[in-house]
Amino acid sequence: MSRIGVFICHCGENISRTVDVERVAAEVGKLPGVAFATDYKYMCSDPGQGLLKKAIREERLSHVVVAACSPRMHEKTFRKAVESAGLNPFLCEMANIREHCSWVHQDRKEATVKAIELVGMMVERVKKNRVLPTITVPVTKRALVIGGGIAGIQAALDIADAGYEVILVEREPSIGGHMAQLSETFPTLDCSQCIMTPKMVDVANHPRIRLYTYAEIERVEGYIGNFQVTVRRKARSVIEEKCTGCGVCMEKCPVKKIPNKFDQNLGMRPAIYVPFPQAVPNTPVIDRENCIKFKTGKCGVCRKVCGPGAVDYEQEDRLIVEPVGAIVVATGFDLYSIEEKPKGSPIKGYGEFGHGRIPDVIDGMTFERLASASGPTGGKILRPSDGREPKQIVFIQCVGSRAREKGISYCSKICCMYTAKHTMLYHHKVHDGQAYVFFMDARTPGKNYDEFWRRSIEEEEAVYIRGMVSRLYQKGDKIVVMGSDIAVGVQVEIEADMVVLATAVQPQKGADALAQKLGISYDKYNFYSEAHAKLRPVECATAGIYLAGACQGPKDIPDTVSQASAAAAKVIILFARDQLEREPIVARVREAGCVGCFYCKKVCPYGAVEEKEIRDRQGNLVKVVAYVNPGVCGGCGTCQATCPSKSVELDGYTDEQIVAMIEAL
Amino acid sequence: MHDNPIDTSIYAAVTEAIQGEARRILSEGHVAAVVGYAAARRKGSAQPVVVTRADDAGKLIFSAACVNNLAVYLTKARKEIPKSGKIGIVVKGCDLKALVGLMGESQLKREELYLIGVPCAGVLASTIQPDTALTAGTIAPKCRECDAHLPTGCDFVPARQPVTPELEKHYSAEIARLEAMTPAERWAYWKGQFKKCIKCYACRQVCPFCFCEQCLCDRNKPQMVETTPRPAGNFAWHIVRAMHLAGRCAGCAECERVCPMDIPLNLLNRKMAKELKELYDYEAGFEVREKGPLATYDEKDDQSFIK
């Protein structure tokens, strides 16, 4: 007979306000098998856990049910406590009477009845729980970092400096990401390239970082400590090992006028190119779509002029499999489009402000390139349409951000600050110019941030107009901006020479596809979800995968760097151990019942099911049955639901446990 | 209309060919045994037989009374079959589908079988005396919608073409009739049917696909399905059975033939087959496929029923 202990938590008043916890304890105490039932103010607190451990010892409890918050919150806490009291942790279950009961119901009677039933179900379930031994798996002490922006660079450097090998994968031909595109950074106005490029060089020179640029993640298999990652190295057409980065090929390339994405298509580049002069690696790539050799078969100038013979037109994509133990995802962000419907985006475009068809209406990143000393204009603010200096410039904030009607309700966080920076840069470069900013609210929390914003108004003479712009249109060579000033209550019309839109920060295109390869969750905008909004902000719910930077949500540089270092620390903590304990929620085959139809093998998403021969003592084959490799099993249980004879069972979710709960209804 | 005779004149020639082929493969040592049909004691009746000697090949027959699906003798009813060596088996088109399914489920290997296919115009319904002539009225319901009169992919098929008249489809009509009912009417119909069940498990015993060593429904930890022949347990048993056969059963209708209480069991199986055909364009039994419709998926599968 089981001796089950049931502990009902008040959670301060969070539960007890709606649920009559004493009554729950009293009712549950009557259930067969329950030896002890009590309630307590905070079960998760130290005294609460003490109470639990004491009861296990004194009441000789065989199983424990804690009725409190969601198991997603504290199951680990209580299982640990139970373990320290000498019981197998998997003999402890939680009934969720907070998120699923007290917080979602107001009627005390109904909520109490429901709580009693929920606890009752768990009592029946726990009776069928079995002792599960922990499974240990080895840890591969190498990390994969996806994304070579500032987040990925920082994480890679930290992990590598701790003594572990790092694979850094970047989609573009060079690392650097968006930070390499920026002109100067707030709140100090130091040059972005000056602080960024040394880090890029550090990455290139680090003995423990293997850099794959112009590469993407093809496939991810395995689990924490033991991932197998397939990287697709796209054909660069230049052999990295041979190239010296002299740049002659780029000089001689006959195709010169290809808009450079790095310069927001303002500058031009040849068909064989590095995106920017400080690129790491400084190895060019051939843009096969625009290269004459690839289009017509003629040309081949770059191969002729290349001294070391690094140009290779026949190069093909290569797939490389790398075993790693942890993954840091740092894929960063993209900017929202003001076009009607950007291709492949889950969110509709803004569909206003000229739809991207008015050349002098640009976004913030384009302004960064104009303001950058290494940019297409050499740091001069000039209009894309006619190259004239704009004397009146209008900045519009919250374009897409906080626009529920456009499908985005979040704040992009960085725009208030970078717009303030833009007004300053503009004022420094165009002394007789006037900047106007249309804004809803100025959000400037952060060290020295508000001071910076005030400076833009008080010292740099930017005119801030609280209100939104209704529309703008081209009139001659001016752009008429019509908006309202809600502080004064008048309509405003400004004839501007240039308009800069602070478009919303969005996840990178394809963020969802990558998440699906990694098996991590993401929100409706495709930002990756952290395991806990407050307490586990850098971990994914999927063990062994960590987040850094704007792929998780809009972030400025200091926040991104902090999170990257935090993610690196998490990886280093994982690598500090040789063996990893994994949850023993895995499928096991009952060989006696297995008839070897291998339905389990057919549906297993992990390929964890193998065929095992059973032989008698003489060595004659008796039958072939299924075998589940516990190291590979992900623990989904699809095999069990599919098995006709139920000869494979998922520990922790056995049919007995589930049917016990259903029967407790 | 119902008395319209069905031409079974080829069966004599087929019998002769089967005997000849069995004799050859047994005497040449191709196979260790041939599973087929032999005449039984009652006039005109037939029963399964395992022939291991070439001299006994003359026992083999094929007639409209050869109703059994012999596939079951290759799996769980293997007792009389030699443990090693290739086995020859006489199969009608409908039985072949079961064999094909069993191969897909790793229960049989094609290279261990010698398939003697039978051109078949139909067999008698289970309720008809074995010496009755085959007519539109006496033919088994499954034969009314047979699409495999001539088995394909066999090692040997007598070169005869069965004459197959167009018959009224029994199961399709029944499914349509039931589908037109209200849920309450359907419930009443099945309740009436399942009420009759005595849980003799003959349906399970005869089914080539019920090859589990221990049936889910016999387990008591946990007891998924009540075992006593009460209406609740009966209902659960038949639902579980139909679900487990979905995508696998190709309609040999042996369950229905052996049911002593005349429950239209194949009707459930045919309904599931129809749904899986409509949903995933899958038909069981035509080719050996590694994955049945419920062991695979397509990202674009219909999900109109999911909110």
Added chain:
Amino acid sequence: MHPEKTKHAFEPKIIAFVCTWCTYAGADLAGTSRMQYPANVRVLKFPCTGRIDPVFILKAFQQGADGVLVSGCHPGDCHYIAGNFHARRRFAAFRKLLEFVGVDLGRLQFSWVSAAEGGKWVEMVTGLTERVRLMGPMQEFKELALEEQWSGAINTPELQEAYNSI
């Protein structure tokens, strides 16, 4: 503060089979957001919808559930790569079977509710509860459970009395 609560003559029993990664988390989010929904639902957590055997749904109805909700991750979001895809096929077939034997599919709801969709969880639970409340109790399985064996009708007063006293 407390809205007027309507008393209903019939409070259905709703049982929800959910996966732990998406829908359970979505239901947690509904809780942390303090959304409100009818107290009729009892949630059973599974690692994945792929683990949910159709027999459980049958069992739930037999145990007196008036409505069953099955919910997991949206296609492509499965924590276990493809469990929900397998589940989708399995349930597509199973609901057709239930429909064919005369179960009103209004009592069986399938949904995708992600960890971010607390509101959708509330919508699903509320919708099903209200619908089933209108449909009334699921009598079919309950009556079946009360019925004796076909040959063993309770045909004597003593038996009837003994039966009633159980």
Added chain:
Amino acid sequence: MTPRNILRYAYYPGCSLHASAGEYDLSTRELFKKLNIGLTEVPDWFCCGATPAHNVDELLSLSLCAKNLELAARVGGDLAVACAACFSRLKTTQHVLSESDVKRQQVEKAIDAPVPLNGNVKHLLDILARDLGLERLGQAVTKPLFGLKVACYYGCLLTRPPEVPNLDCVEAPTIMEDVLRAIGAETVAWSHRLECCGANFTLSRPGVVLQLSHAILDSAKAAGADCIMVACPLCHGNLDIRQKEIEGVYSTHYAMPVFYITQLVGLAAGLKADKLGLDALIVNPMPLLKEKGLL
């Protein structure tokens, strides 16, 4: 059964087309006859309430449209609407009533009939560009309007509010331009395609209308347009009838003819000026049409 390629519609002209915009009605009927598109005027139709009613009494405005929808449903087929304001009100009514059961019940009580919420309400533009199709429209052209530079003026109601008309993109529609290009005309890119002309304020606050319409005319002229094309009698009224006055107030000169879409398409389809009511326009289009050789 009617073959698919034969188009038939119930037709709701709206009050303006029986009064100030008679030429719009005339040209619509003639053009559709020419294009072999059937129009059956909804018997007994009445005012939709247009721009003022819904500001005064929402239930009344919904009921007016609901009744008209109900009358149209008796004719059968999709409902063709010429006036942008009527179009907007009829669509809005369908939208509001399908969103709110309470309002639908109120309205159904008021008109004592069920409201047909699923019937298609289509603006003439939609019929020409999509139902008939640009290809077939092009085939019907006998006199392409080569060399005529047109500023397509949508006004505020054809695409707004975003959730209601579903005619085209809210901020960057192209349907008018598509139609015009199909008949050989040239369209200009200009900024005020979707601005408000002032609509009904023409009577109560003409000053507002003059200012707004002036901006529109100014912009069209700056873009190099020969003429403006509209699909709404209210817009037409303000741009055409008020043009002289605007010229006076703002001391400028436009002489910019304002055509209805059916007039231009009719012209291209070979209809004569008298069938299109071109003589009813206030700003005389004849000199322009003669200059371009389109008469």
